[in-house]
Every structure is written in structure tokens, then in C-alpha cells.
Amino acid sequence: MARMSMIEALRDAMDVMLDRDPKVLIFGEDVGYFGGVFRCTAGLQTKYGEERVFDTPINESAIVGMAVGMAAQGMRPCVEVQFADYVFPAYDQITQEAARIRHRSNQMFSCPLVVRMPTGGGIFGGQTHSQSPEALFTHVAGLKVVLPSTPYDAKGLLIAAIEDPDPVIFLEPKRIYNGPFYGNHTGKSVTWASHPGGEVPEGHYSIPIGKADIRREGTAVTVLAYGTMVYVAEAAVEQTGIDAEIIDLRSLLPLDVDTICASVQKTGRCLVVHEATRTSGLGAELIAEVQEACFWHLHAPILRVTGWDAPYPHAAEWDYFPSPARIARALTQVMEA
Template sequence: MEAQDAAAGEGGETKHMNMIEAINSALDCMLAKDDDVILLGEDIGYFGGVFRCTAGLQEKYGKTRVFDTPISECGIIGVAVGMGAYGLRPVPEIQFADYIYPGLDQLISEAARLRYRSAGEFIAPMTVRSPFGGGIFGGQTHSQSPEAIFTHVAGLKTVIPATPYDAKGLLISCIEDNDPVIFFEPKRIYNGPFDGYYDRPAKNWKGREDAQVPEGYYSIPLGKARTVTEGDQLTILAYGTMVHVAEAVCREKGVEAEILDLRTLVPLDIEAIEASVERTGRCLIVHEATRTSGFGAELSALVTERCFYHLEAPVERVTGFDTPYPHSLEWAYFPGPVRIGEAIDKILQD
């Protein structure tokens, strides 16, 4: 946990937090530290957000720093672009990642290009927060994983935490960054890690080192992967919820895998990926989003290009299916223990 060690001594006393509390703490820290930080979004003020990530912040900082908006994702993101160009650091919340599509033109045509179009005269230092992924039976309109759309856009950064500790440190770094960032929060692990079994409730974060979060300010640099477990049998690349599923599968199968939590997809820690795959000779990629043109395809291409002569088996992917997101069948849609286990067996047999 190199990044955590690097931040040791920063942030003061630690406190056990789940991911919701860690995100709230990050926003609290930045609102107190920088008067230019503004929070906006649907129901984030008085109500505190649909998942309570902004609870208490409007009462503490006032309605000019934390305020509700109309139900208009295009308007929310468009206003944030203007705020950033003016000199503020807006943090707009899109209530679910599925609702972000009306704001794509503002993100792609305006936020991502502003620095380049203005030759550096204007920037868009905005962090778009949004819960993403499945696990709550939200169906097609509350469960999508659209990260690959944003990793394709030059000028945008894409960040996905997998632990409370990382969620706070990465969010602080995003808010302080001068470029627009998409910060996706895996809602299935808001309250605890998830091992991928339908008949096992998600555990809470109690007793875990990665849930001991400094109460004060600290940051984790973007573009640095985290080594979750060390091993020499294969490398597993994952992010968000799938980090915990992969870890549970390897633990139950007794597989010594080196699991890398990518944490940031753009910028990507390709050096860590390359070093791990060269050491293990095998690579499995796991993500919840649909397979075709998912971010796993880019990872597979990069690993093949850079590590071809070190590979002892083809790169494998375990992903969501190329179907509209199912409601009642979402647990079959997830990359679960069975499919991940079969992929591991196939790689190790080659």
C-alpha cells in the first residue's frame, strides 16, 4: 500500500469510516480549506444527497457553497464548466451515472477542451462525482458502468476508488487538479466490501485497515495503482467493486495472484501494470461494464503491446455481458466468482 505509506503522518488522527463517510469527509476538508470549492447537484443540499454523501455540508457551509439544482444534468455540468473558467473549483454531483448522458456535450465539447481551445488561458478544474455500477437492483437506469466513454475523451481524467481510504485521498486530489475529472463511486461498496456472492450480504468495513481514514487533509496522487495482494501466479487488473470480488475468489481458490487496484483509469499506472505482468507472465482483467469496447479492451491491448514476450498465456477478460443492464438478473450479469474462477483456471492451465 505504497500510497497509504506515503501519506503516513498526514491528516491527523484516523477514524473508522465507510466510503460514504470518507467522501463526505473529503468534501468537508476541501470546503474548509478552499473557499473556491462549490458543491452543486440534485438534492445534495438540505437532503444531503440520495446516498447521504453530502449530509450536513449545506448546514455547515451555507447555501452559496452547497446548493441544490434543477433536474438538468446538462445544466449542472454546464454551470460547473463556467464556474471553473471563472476561477472556482466546482464539484457537481450527478445522482446516478446513468443520468450523466444529457451532460456529455458539455463534458466532451467544453470541459475537456477548454484548456486547449484557450491556449491555457482558461481551465475547467471541476470534479464530477457520481455513483455507478450495480448491486442495488436499480435496473437499466440506475446501474450502468459508463467509464469507458470518458477514458476515450482526451482532456478528461477518470478515477474510481475501491476503499474508504482511497476514496477520500483520491477525491481531494481530484478537486485540487486543474483538469476536469470524472469521479465514479461504486455504490455497491459504499457501506462495505463485496465478494460477489448473491447469497452473502456485503460485509461492512469494520476492522479493515483501508477503512481507517485520517480525519484531516491528505491526498493520494492520481495515476498510481495500489497493490492489493502480492503473488507470482498471475496478475489481476481491476478497479472499484471488482477488486473485492477478485480478492475473494483468489482467497477461496488459494491462488497467489498479484491484484492491482488501478484506482485511476486516466492517468493509468502503466508502469505498475507492466512490471507486474512481466513478473507473473499471466494477466486477467475484470470489470463490471459491458465487454465490447470496455476499458478492459484497452488494458488488454496495452499489456499485449508492452509485455508480449513475457506472456505465458493469452490475456483474459471477465466482464459484464453485451446486453442492456438486466434488473432481476443483475447477479448473473456481474462478473462473479464462478466466471472469474473459470478464467483463472484457464490462464493457469495454459
């Protein structure tokens, strides 16, 4: 076991798969010589050569389109879109081509493609480097959507995604790439809570896509979260002292409905937390799933704490984020209902 940041764990996963499978390719904007804007692919081109790890033009549609063709012919491309905000030119390729190949070809072709994207805010990147578009992909049949919160999960899930026979959207919460996992914004300063990384096994291992992780067991209320918000929710629970059960979804599509519903049926209460905007966010689907399966077990309405229904507010991003204080208030409200 080695202690790694999420960036190091992701790089290790790609290293393992490049070494293990000659069909694996890594490409995207600046991922080769430069090692990626966040250095996730640093050193891989030197180790595996420019035919296995290479740079592309700034053209997301071409990056993903080329990867779809490669995947349909038996390669296993793992491509990087530099920020999730940049993926929209490639949305057609992902949703109309990659997601449909297996079904349009009557199982003659598959598309073992991974699209990696840093997602979410917290790096003062402004409107075009901070969005959380996960709900746009969870609506698309034929895709899998993954969003890890720990280095251990990041490596295991990325290996599983590269080995998967179908396309996987792999979202990486950049706010926890290098350690700090949440911040409290006061005036013009941000106070970070430090996070030392996590223990990650050496070599090959995988985590099944579609399986949530119970991060904290409890009996009073179920909190559903993913990515950075798992840590923020943990901080809120510590503030309130409420015996909450925190479930890290990890896989957004498919959802682990069994684990979610077993928890809510035990606790009788549910709170959903995500950074993306409220309206039509993934929280709405989570609430619908819980209400349909657990209605007669609920003791209170299901609440959600989310980002605003507004364009990403660069100057006020730390007010936009669900904070420990906002989540704590919602937990108290659920418990008092």
C-alpha cells in the same frame, strides 16, 4: 485515524476542501437540504450555507454547464450527478467543453471541475440506475477518470481531484458505499460478505491521480480490477489458492502502465476484470497495453471477465456481475494455458 464507510470518507473529503478553499462549491440534485440520495453530502449545507452547498433543478446539462463556466472563472465546483446513468444529457458539456478548455484557449483557461457519479449495479436499481459508463470517459483526451475501491482511497483521491487544475470524472461504486462489497446470488436471495469500512486519516491528504495500488502481491498471475471488482477478485483468489497479484487501478485515465507492466512481466499471465459490458470496455484497452508492452513475457493469452454485452438485466443482475466463481474459472484457465 477513524474507521469510515466510503460515503463517510467522501463526505469528509468535501468537508475538508470546503473548509480549506473558499472557491470550492458543492451542488447537484438533492445534495443540499436532503444531503444526496446516498447521503454523501449530509450536513454540509448546514455547516457551509446555501451559497456553498446547494440544490439544482433536475437538469444535468445545466448542472455541468454552469460548473464549466464557474471553473473557467477560477472557482472549484464539485458537482454530483445523482446516478452515472443520468450523465448523458451532460456528456456534450463534459467532452466538448470541459475537456477542451485548456487546449482551445491555448492555456489561457483551465477547468478545475469534479463530476461525482455513483456507478455500477448491486442495489436493485434497474437499467437506469446501474450502468458502468467509465469507458465513455476514458476515451476523451483532456479528462481524468478516477474510481476508488476503499474509503482511504476515496477521500485521498477526491481531495486530489478537487485540487486538480483540470476536469476529473469521479466514479463511485455504489455497491460498496456502505460496507458490503460483493454478493452471491442464489435463487431469489443475495448473501453479502460484510466489510467494516476502512481506516481514514483525519484532515487533508491526497493520493496522486494516475497511480495504481498493488492490493495483493503474487507471482503466478496479474489480476487487473477496480472498484467493487477488486473485492470480488480477492474472493476468487482465496477460493483458488492461486498466488495472484491483484492491482487496483484506482485511476482509469491516466493509467499506471508502469505498475501494470512490471507486474505482468513478473508473473507472465494476466486477467482483467470489470463490471461493464465486454465489447469496447476498458478491459480491451488494458489488454492492448499489456500485449504491446509485455508480449515476450506472456506465458498464456490474456483473459477478461466482464458483464454481458446486453442492456442491464434488472431481473438477472447477480448473474450479470463477474462473480468469484466466474473469476476463479478464468484464473484456472489462465494458469492451465
